Amino acid sequence: MPKKTTSSVEPQEVEAPEPEAREAEYHIDVLIPGLITGWVCHNKEKEHASGTLTLSLNNNEVAKVTANMPREDLVEAGLGNGQHGFEASVNWQYFEVGANKLVLTLDGHTSVTHTFNMSQKQLMVAMQEHICMHIDDAMMQMQRNLLNALNRD
Incomplete structure (x- = not known):
């Protein structure tokens, strides 16, 4: 079971395009190597529908999730039933130094x-966290193996 880690990297603030250029309403809450969260919904005609969200980073499809997590802030803002949140784990290696799309x-x-x-x-920082996660996983596996060996004896 993968461990959930918290990053010491500060989330990036993302500017949304002007409303007239949008095909969908959206907001990115967290954008760090390894995790992207936020919400997205169709334009006003389909605002109540949840949907399948594909995330592409630097021309690589990196995640496919359902944008259906409940969000009270969206209900309060009048965006449908509020079930448009998403959370996507994204391999940090798809991010690049400098501009990313x-x-x-x-x-x-x-x-x-x-x-x-x-x-x-x-x-x-993301690479270091990734390495530490693998070291922790290896240590836990070694502990389980040792306990299993001691219990057999």
């Missing part, structure tokens, strides 16, 4: 695109 595609056709910058320090 994230494309959110909802139900295969409604897309929003934006760019954000990632520093070398942010990627180094």
Whole structure:
């Protein structure tokens, strides 16, 4: 079972395009190597429908999730039933130092695109966390193996 880790990397603030350019309403809450969270819903005509969200980072499809997590803030803002949240685990290796392009595609056709910058320090922290997670997993496996061996004796 993968462990959930918290990152010491600061989330990036993402600017959404102007409303007239949007095919969907969205907001990115967390954007760090390894995790992207937020919400997305169709334009006003389909605002109550949850959808399948495909995330592409730097021209690589990195995740496919259902944007249906409940969000009280969306209900309060009048965006449908509020069930448009998403959380996607994204391999940190798809992020690049400098400009990155994230494309959110909802139900295969409604897309929003934006760019954000990632520093070398942010990627180094993500790599270090990834290595530490593997070391922790290996240590736990060694402990289980040792306990199993002692219990057999």
